[in-house]
């Protein structure tokens with residue numbers, strides 16, 4: 122074999138081109154080794170070739186042969202130890218080609234002898250594959266049935282080609298490495314994606330459970346709120362009922378206790394009056410002034426007692442014919458002690474008699490609460506104007522005070538049970554909630570208008586008596 126322009130040289134060139142084209146067309150490590158083995162056998166015109174690759178642990182692996190390996194050959198039979206193949210070891214360690222011109226005359230190890238016998242090998246050539254100063258394997262070319270003495274030129278040419286082919290082997294190894302890394306990475310990404318999917322599913326499930334639990338809590342919360350409002354209303358009503366019952370007993374007792382001595386006084390007054398009238402007394406006028414004030418006092422006491430009786434009446438009927446002016450006057454008489462000289466009471470009553478159908482005692486409570494609040498709202502000097510009128514089928518009463526007014530942010534809450542701006546222990550905050558319920562019981566409406574520091578108007582609208590008839 123001589124690489125020059127003669128037919129033999131062209132044949133060698135063609136084989137080399139074929140080898141490199143075949144290598145370029147594949148990136149598979151095993152295939153590349155097989156191409157090299159076949160190509161080199163063809164190049165050197167010999168029958169047998171083999172490639173051993175070297176593992177980290179100095180183990181040799183038979184990676185390609187010409188003729189090709191049986192693909193079913195077990196992996197164990199393809200493995201050999203470097204120490205059992207001294208010629209391979211020499212090639213690898215010296216990084217130089219080895220030549221056995223005649224196997225019959227060479228000292229061979231038992232493993233080497235075994236292969237030589239098996240394949241009838243006569244002459245052998247060993248070319249190490251060297252990459253970056255390291256031997257990565259060895260190519261063995263062998264003649265069968267006849268010996269051949271390779272010359273120096275051929276051996277050097279073979280090693281040059283083997284060196285070139287090492288680059289191709291290294292590239293495919295790198296590619297295989299890369300492929301393995303890529304596959305590992307893909308596997309890892311796949312596993313992580315599966316894990317993530319699982320976690321997302323679990324999260325979705327948990328989220329769903331949380332949402333439904335949240336719904337339950339939300340509903341329970343709404344139910345609890347309603348229950349609390351109901352409880353507060355019931356509590357307020359019970360409180361009011363209790364208060365009214367004891368107040369009724371008290372006022373009835375007080376009225377009785379006052380009525381008795383009042384009867385004595387009234388009797389004595391009558392007697393005194395009659396006596397003075399029957400006698401001829403000069404300074405009668407002077408006496409009549411005293412008698413007049415006694416009479417006035419008696420009337421006022423008996424009016425208050427009567428008012429108290431109306432207020433504390435235990436009658437629960439809603440069919441009573443109630444005169445609004447009478448109720449308001451009564452309330453003013455009862456509350457008189459709370460009205461000091463700083464407060465002026467103005468009345469703008471309708472000239473007509475205004476009658477509603479309802480419960481006199483409850484109407485007393487409505488106006489007493491509203492008047493009480495108006496009085497409490499006036500801290501300095503002020504006025505409370507009470508107006509009544511009939512409009513369509515409504516009897517409208519307004520209690521207009523010039524007190525401190527109600528801030529806008531609380532005006533919506535003042536009829537809530539227990540809502541109060543008074544200090545603890547000063548008020549129950551039940552006044553307006555009871556008033557509101559009592560107005561509703563009369564099929565009426567309760568409205569408030571207020572301006573801070575200017576005053577408040579409390580408006581009670583009650584259906585006229587006639588409307589019920």
Ligand SMILES: Nc1ncnc2c1ncn2[C@@H]1O[C@H](COP(=O)(O)OP(=O)(O)OP(=O)(O)O)[C@@H](O)[C@H]1O
Pocket residue numbers: 490494495498522524525526527535536540541542543547548549550551552553554577
């Ligand atoms: N005419 C008014 N002027 C200013 N604020 C008022 C007036 N009427 C009611 N309010 C406000 O509404 C709140 C609730 O009144 P409500 O009569 O229900 O309770 P209260 O007067 O505080 O207590 P209680 O009536 O038990 O003595 C009062 O605390 C007050 O802040």
Ligand SMILES: [Mg+2]
Pocket residue numbers: 490493494548552553
């Ligand atoms: Mg009040």
